[in-house]
Each structure stands twice: as C-alpha cells, then as structure tokens.
Amino acid sequence: MDKAEAQQVLARELTVLRGLPYDDLVERFLNRSESSWVTANSGARYQLELQAFWDDPRNRTLRIAAAVDDGGWRAWKPLTESFIIGPDGAFIGE
16 A cells, blocks of 8 residues: 555545535544545555544534545554534644
8 A cells, every 4th residue: 555645545535524514524423433445646545544533522523534544454553533523613633
C-alpha cells in the first residue's frame, strides 16, 4: 500500500465530511459504519470505512473516524484519521 496515496484518500474524504452539517453527520454515521472501495489517481483501490460516535456525550461532540487499507495485510492495521465536531458546527481541538 502506498501510504502517501492512502493518506490522500483519507484527507479527500474527510474534507468532504467536514463540509456537511453536524445534524447530517449524526444522522448518517452515529453508531453506524459505511464501507466502500475508492480508486485513487494511480488506479489502486483502497477500502474506506467511516463511522461516528460520541466523543463527549454530555456535550454532544461527535467524532468522525475514517480508516483506509488496501484489503491486504494492512487491513489489520489501517491508516486512520478523525475529527471532532460540536453541535454548533465548530471543530474541537484544532
């Protein structure tokens, strides 16, 4: 797996998700996961998994987590990134 390319896949997907409203993220991802295959610019295919969970339930901050792998041994240790968003749409810890 090309780590730099996989990081680009993650960054591209998280950029899209950061553009969605908080309520849409909660409805789409909370306590669910989505998995899909994405083709990178090189033609390589990567498995992308997205999920969300409460980072702080009392304050209703939501953590969106993304993982990417190539379906091989890397599936046991995928590359991951995440962000936290509050109900007001502000990103936490950035």
